[in-house]
Amino acid sequence: MPSLLKASRRSGGRDLRHSAAERRDEVLRAAVDAFAIHGLHGTSTEMIAKRTGISQPYIFRLFPSKKDLFLAAVDQCFDRVEAAFRKAAENPDVATASHHLGGSPADRRLHAMGHAYVRLVAHRELLLFQMQAYAACADDEIRRKVKQRWERLMKVTAELSGASRDELTLYFARGMLLNVVASIGLVPEGAADAWGHKALGIG
C-alpha cells in the first residue's frame, strides 16, 4: 500500500493550491457561516478551517487573530447588504410589482430595496451573522466597526431612497424584527420569504 497520501490531491486537478487572496476569501465565507450559527466565542478557528478545507494554523497566516477575522466578516456582511441595496435602487422595478401601484419614487425605491433585502437574507446566514455582530459589541473594537457600518448603511439607504428620517426608522425597525424572528425560527424556513414581505409591509 504505497503512496496512500496525496491520492486524493492528484485527482482531477481541483483543490490544489490557491492564491492567498482566494484563500482569504474562502476563509471569510466559511467564517461568516460559522460565526452566524455559533457566534464569535462559540466558533473555534478549527471549525472554520475544517469548513474551508485547510489546516487550523493557516488561518493565522491569513488573518492576524480570530477577532480580526470576525471584523473582516462584519465588513463583508455589510458590503453585501449595501451592494444589494444599490442594485435594487438603481433598478427599482425589476422582479417587483411595484410599478403597478403608483407611489412616490422614494416609496418605489424603498419598496424595491425591501424586496432585495428579503431575497438577500433568504439564506439565513447573513441575518444570523448580523445578530452575532450586535451581540459581540461588548468588545469595543467590534462595537466601533459595527456602529460605523450601521451608520454608513443608514446614510446610503437614505441617499438611495430619498426617504424621510421617520420612514427610514420604521423601515429599519421592521428589518430588525425580521432578524429576530428569523433567529428564533418563529417562521418556518420555507415561508421566510413570504413572511419577510409581510413584516416589512411590502407586496
Added chain:
Amino acid sequence: MPSLLKASRRSGGRDLRHSAAERRDEVLRAAVDAFAIHGLHGTSTEMIAKRTGISQPYIFRLFPSKKDLFLAAVDQCFDRVEAAFRKAAENPDVATASHHLGGSPADRRLHAMGHAYVRLVAHRELLLFQMQAYAACADDEIRRKVKQRWERLMKVTAELSGASRDELTLYFARGMLLNVVASIGLVPEGAADAWGHKALGIG
C-alpha cells in the same frame, strides 16, 4: 500568624450563609448581567461565581449545567418584561402624559406599556441579554425556550393592550430596533431614555 483564614468571614456578620433559594437568585442576577455582556459562550462560570461572591463549583450545585443556568436566566428576563407590561396595562396613566392626548384605550395601554418598556431597559442589561438570547438560538433547547417565551409575550401583550395584529407587529419591530441601537451604542447611555421614547413613537 495563626488563624489568618476566616478573619474576613467573622467581621460584621454579613456575607454569611444564605439559603439555597436566595443564592440561586443571586447567581441568576449575576448571570444575567454577565451573559448580557459576553454572551453564553463568552461568559465563564468563574466570572459569574466571582460576581456572586461564591466559588465556581457551587454554581453547579445550584444549576445542573451552564446551559441550564442560561435557560433560567432567559425565563427571568422575560418574566421581568411581562411583569412590567402587566403593571403598566393595569394602570396606564401613571407616570405618563397619555391622558392629555385622547386616543383609544388600546392606544393608551400600548403607550403606557411602551413607557414601561423604556424604563425597564434603561438599565441596559435586560436589553443586551435579550440580544444574547436570540444570538444563542443555534442551540435548539435555547431556541425552543426563547420562542416559547416570545410567543407568550406577544399573546400577553395582545390581551393586555387589545391592539391589532398590525399595531403589535409595528410595536415589537420598534422594540427590536431599540435593542439593536442599544447594543451598538448608537445613542449615548444617558440619552437612551429620550431616544427610546422617540424610537417607539411615544411622546
Added chain:
DNA sequence: CCGCGAAGTTATTGAGTAATCAGTAATAGT
C-alpha cells in the same frame, strides 16, 4: 532542472474552562 518564494502542514504550548469529588464548616432540630 534548480532554487526560491509562497502555500501549506504537523507538532506543540500555555491558558482557560465546565464539571466532579471529596471534604469542611455552619446551622437547625432535638
Added chain:
DNA sequence: ACTATTACTGATTACTCAATAACTTCGCGG
C-alpha cells in the same frame, strides 16, 4: 451537646482552543 442536614470550598480532571514555531511541498522564472 450532639447530630443531621445544608451550605460551601479547594483540588483536580479532562478537555478545548487560540496562537506560535518549525518544518515540508509546490510551482514558477530563469
